[in-house]
Amino acid sequence: MSYTVCVVYHSGYGHTARQAEAVSEGAGSVDGVTCSTIPVEDLFDSESASWATLDGANAIIIGCPTYMGSPSSAMKQFMEASSGRWMEQKWADKLAAGFTNSGSQNGDKQNTLVDIATFAAQHGMVWINLNLMPGNNSSGGSIEDLNRLGASLGAMAQSNVDQGPEHGPTDADLKTATALGKRVAESAKRWG
Amino acid sequence: MSYTVCVVYHSGYGHTARQAEAVSEGAGSVDGVTCSTIPVEDLFDSESASWATLDGANAIIIGCPTYMGSPSSAMKQFMEASSGRWMEQKWADKLAAGFTNSGSQNGDKQNTLVDIATFAAQHGMVWINLNLMPGNNSSGGSIEDLNRLGASLGAMAQSNVDQGPEHGPTDADLKTATALGKRVAESAKRWG
Amino acid sequence: MSYTVCVVYHSGYGHTARQAEAVSEGAGSVDGVTCSTIPVEDLFDSESASWATLDGANAIIIGCPTYMGSPSSAMKQFMEASSGRWMEQKWADKLAAGFTNSGSQNGDKQNTLVDIATFAAQHGMVWINLNLMPGNNSSGGSIEDLNRLGASLGAMAQSNVDQGPEHGPTDADLKTATALGKRVAESAKRWG
Amino acid sequence: MSYTVCVVYHSGYGHTARQAEAVSEGAGSVDGVTCSTIPVEDLFDSESASWATLDGANAIIIGCPTYMGSPSSAMKQFMEASSGRWMEQKWADKLAAGFTNSGSQNGDKQNTLVDIATFAAQHGMVWINLNLMPGNNSSGGSIEDLNRLGASLGAMAQSNVDQGPEHGPTDADLKTATALGKRVAESAKRWG
Numbered sequence: 001m002s003y004t005v006c007v008v009y010h011s012g013y014g015h016t017a018r019q020a021e022a023v024s025e026g027a028g029s030v031d032g033v034t035c036s037t038i039p040v041e042d043l044f045d046s047e048s049a050s051w052a053t054l055d056g057a058n059a060i061i062i063g064c065p066t067y068m069g070s071p072s073s074a075m076k077q078f079m080e081a082s083s084g085r086w087m088e089q090k091w092a093d094k095l096a097a098g099f100t101n102s103g104s105q106n107g108d109k110q111n112t113l114v115d116i117a118t119f120a121a122q123h124g125m126v127w128i129n130l131n132l133m134p135g136n137n138s139s140g141g142s143i144e145d146l147n148r149l150g151a152s153l154g155a156m157a158q159s160n161v162d163q164g165p166e167h168g169p170t171d172a173d174l175k176t177a178t179a180l181g182k183r184v185a186e187s188a189k190r191w192g
Numbered sequence: 193m194s195y196t197v198c199v200v201y202h203s204g205y206g207h208t209a210r211q212a213e214a215v216s217e218g219a220g221s222v223d224g225v226t227c228s229t230i231p232v233e234d235l236f237d238s239e240s241a242s243w244a245t246l247d248g249a250n251a252i253i254i255g256c257p258t259y260m261g262s263p264s265s266a267m268k269q270f271m272e273a274s275s276g277r278w279m280e281q282k283w284a285d286k287l288a289a290g291f292t293n294s295g296s297q298n299g300d301k302q303n304t305l306v307d308i309a310t311f312a313a314q315h316g317m318v319w320i321n322l323n324l325m326p327g328n329n330s331s332g333g334s335i336e337d338l339n340r341l342g343a344s345l346g347a348m349a350q351s352n353v354d355q356g357p358e359h360g361p362t363d364a365d366l367k368t369a370t371a372l373g374k375r376v377a378e379s380a381k382r383w384g
Numbered sequence: 385m386s387y388t389v390c391v392v393y394h395s396g397y398g399h400t401a402r403q404a405e406a407v408s409e410g411a412g413s414v415d416g417v418t419c420s421t422i423p424v425e426d427l428f429d430s431e432s433a434s435w436a437t438l439d440g441a442n443a444i445i446i447g448c449p450t451y452m453g454s455p456s457s458a459m460k461q462f463m464e465a466s467s468g469r470w471m472e473q474k475w476a477d478k479l480a481a482g483f484t485n486s487g488s489q490n491g492d493k494q495n496t497l498v499d500i501a502t503f504a505a506q507h508g509m510v511w512i513n514l515n516l517m518p519g520n521n522s523s524g525g526s527i528e529d530l531n532r533l534g535a536s537l538g539a540m541a542q543s544n545v546d547q548g549p550e551h552g553p554t555d556a557d558l559k560t561a562t563a564l565g566k567r568v569a570e571s572a573k574r575w576g
Numbered sequence: 577m578s579y580t581v582c583v584v585y586h587s588g589y590g591h592t593a594r595q596a597e598a599v600s601e602g603a604g605s606v607d608g609v610t611c612s613t614i615p616v617e618d619l620f621d622s623e624s625a626s627w628a629t630l631d632g633a634n635a636i637i638i639g640c641p642t643y644m645g646s647p648s649s650a651m652k653q654f655m656e657a658s659s660g661r662w663m664e665q666k667w668a669d670k671l672a673a674g675f676t677n678s679g680s681q682n683g684d685k686q687n688t689l690v691d692i693a694t695f696a697a698q699h700g701m702v703w704i705n706l707n708l709m710p711g712n713n714s715s716g717g718s719i720e721d722l723n724r725l726g727a728s729l730g731a732m733a734q735s736n737v738d739q740g741p742e743h744g745p746t747d748a749d750l751k752t753a754t755a756l757g758k759r760v761a762e763s764a765k766r767w768g
Contacts, residue, residue, distance in 0.1 A: 089515075089517065092515055093515075114498055117501065117511070117537070118536060118537060120513070121513035121514065121536035121537045122536045124513060124514075124515035125513065126510060126511070126512060126513065126571070127501070127510070127511035127513065128510060129504070129505035129508060129509065129510065129511065130505065130508075131473075131476055131477075131508035133473065152502060152505035152506045153501070153502060153505045187510070190575060190576065191574060191575060192574065192576075
């Protein structure tokens with residue numbers, strides 16, 4: 001049997017797009033799993049074939065920037081567009097996970113993950129957490145540690161506000177994103 | 193001296209607009225306070241005069257529906273459009289408060305209030321809470337009690353999903369909204 | 385193969401204990417699943433055999449009152465006592481779910497569910513949501529609807545503050561709790 | 577006229593105690609403001625004179641470690657002990673603010689600030705935010721920047737898990753705490 005994971009993301013300046021690619025890479029690296037990546041803009045048209053891709057997926061991983069303390073407006077536009085499927089509980093029992101990027105180390109990114117997890121809960125989906133111990137939390141730690149930002153509900157990344165996506169998110173944050181993608185794909189196989 | 197309160201709101205179907213009117217009524221009922229009400233759509237144009245109204249206000253009260261577990265996309269669009277003012281911390285030390293409406297009793301409305309409060313925090317604003325004890329929480333309670341939904345960070349309202357804004361939010365929820373508006377206006381005078 | 389679900393709960397006055405029983409009843413009703421119920425006080429002794437029960441469980445469902453806007457102190461005492469297991473990630477990949485009761489309709493119960501879900505995330509557990517559409521949200525709705533409080537991350541219950549546990553939580557809230565227990569048990573079988 | 581600020585804190589290993597001292601130092605540095613610092617343990621006895629100190633304060637600043645994703649059990653014990661005052665809304669219209677420390681950079685500290693802010697909201701208090709732009713978010717940034725963790729609802733600090741309080745929180749985090757204390761004291765004077 002084969003499994004499919006979809007990564008749905010919004011990216012304002014390209015940083016979160018890189019994080020999304022890293023998540024996809026992780027998901028796609030798992031035997032028997034294929035991963036597709038969908039920018040939210042593709043879903044603004046309710047006739048887009050990408051909706052069917054989502055409907056057929058075993059797992060949906062959702063990511064966007066944290067803007068002004070919560071998920072970006074474009075991501076929320078996708079969430080609202082999914083309300084017809086919510087009414088039918090069409091996505092119930094799929095797996096879900098989340099990721100977010102912002103300029104600051106914390107930047108209220110937890111709110112974004114809580115909102116994405118709540119969205120998944122409304123859809124009756126099962127939430128896959130990051131499952132990585134916090135890094136960079138001891139005298140021997142460094143910003144190159146996996147999960148250096150100490151997230152738990154999903155993957156967090158930080159990108160400098162004065163630099164383009166070729167400079168950020170940091171390598172550690174991209175590796176963390178890849179680990180999340182891999183975990184979701186493996187969980188999809190186990191969940192069946 | 194005179195004080196000004198602005199109510200910035202988004203409403204998808206008119207229910208939250210009624211809640212916004214109730215908030216405005218409360219704010220405007222306080223001597224020496226004038227209140228203006230701005231739909232977020234007016235702020236999508238960065239040249240709109242409504243931005244100057246916000247810049248001049250002593251307090252900004254922000255409200256929107258809770259859609260799919262968090263603030264509506266249109267409200268987030270306004271929040272993102274305010275990022276230039278955030279960079280300058282132009283609104284620091286203004287007062288802020290929040291309200292939200294949704295179809296269900298709870299409907300994850302707390303997430304919306306947390307996100308609005310966090311937005312206000314990023315702007316360096318001071319957060320005015322609802323300051324009403326929970327109603328409808330004892331054997332003698334009823335759905336006509338003030339703050340019958342038991343909110344604390346702001347005002348919550350519930351409107352039936354199969355009825356238009358002429359039927360909802362309930363009277364109790366509108367009175368709760370009015371109490372929040374009044375409290376913010378009085379706080380603006382005290383804060384000076 | 386047989387599966388085990390543990391319900392860990394704190395109850396100050398007996399209302400949440402009734403909710404915990406309802407959750408247990410739901411979990412235990414599923415073929416091939418046995419359910420045990422552990423009051424948090426049993427876990428205050430690190431030598432208690434109940435810790436081994438938790439270690440051996442396929443799923444852990446956690447519930448407590450919402451006191452002053454977040455999980456009760458006693459529940460937090462258990463969470464902190466689990467930190468040794470967290471260090472070893474001994475509970476990673478178990479399933480988890482949550483429930484909470486308070487006197488008011490909302491009462492900031494969402495915070496409690498977010499905190500329990502975050503706790504589960506730190507342990508690397510997989511989060512099972514309530515998966516029930518909101519009830520009591522239309523003109524034909526009533527407080528006897530399943531999920532009448534409109535929760536999504538877990539099960540919520542409301543009990544009048546002037547009445548003992550023989551009067552609350554309401555029947556609808558107890559049935560909602562039972563549905564959560566059943567869902568977690570079925571998910572444990574599917575997760576394997 | 578003179579104003580009083582109380583810092584109520586819990587500290588498990590001394591790191592948060594240092595953060596509390598820094599907050600106090602900031603509050604006490606403001607002309608006309610006196611600041612007292614109360615460990616939560618002093619408030620476990622309902623006859624303690626510290627309760628009267630709180631009752632008389634213009635502002636209460638609350639801080640604790642983030643343990644397993646939310647406020648520490650000891651802090652929650654204090655919150656629950658304040659429920660008699662909540663019933664009377666005895667602290668309504670006081671100012672409130674919050675801070676938290678944990679081992680990891682993020683460590684779900686946002687949950688703790690949300691819970692403290694919600695607690696203050698239940699008491700009808702007015703919430704004073706951190707009001708510092710995020711630091712360490714550009715190519716020229718460093719971990720010595722004020723608000724290097726990018727918090728907004730309150731002050732965050734990070735302390736290495738393998739080092740005692742003589743090594744952490746970092747200087748930047750302590751300065752951030754001091755800035756919060758100062759802001760609350762100044763706000764107390766303005767609020768009157």
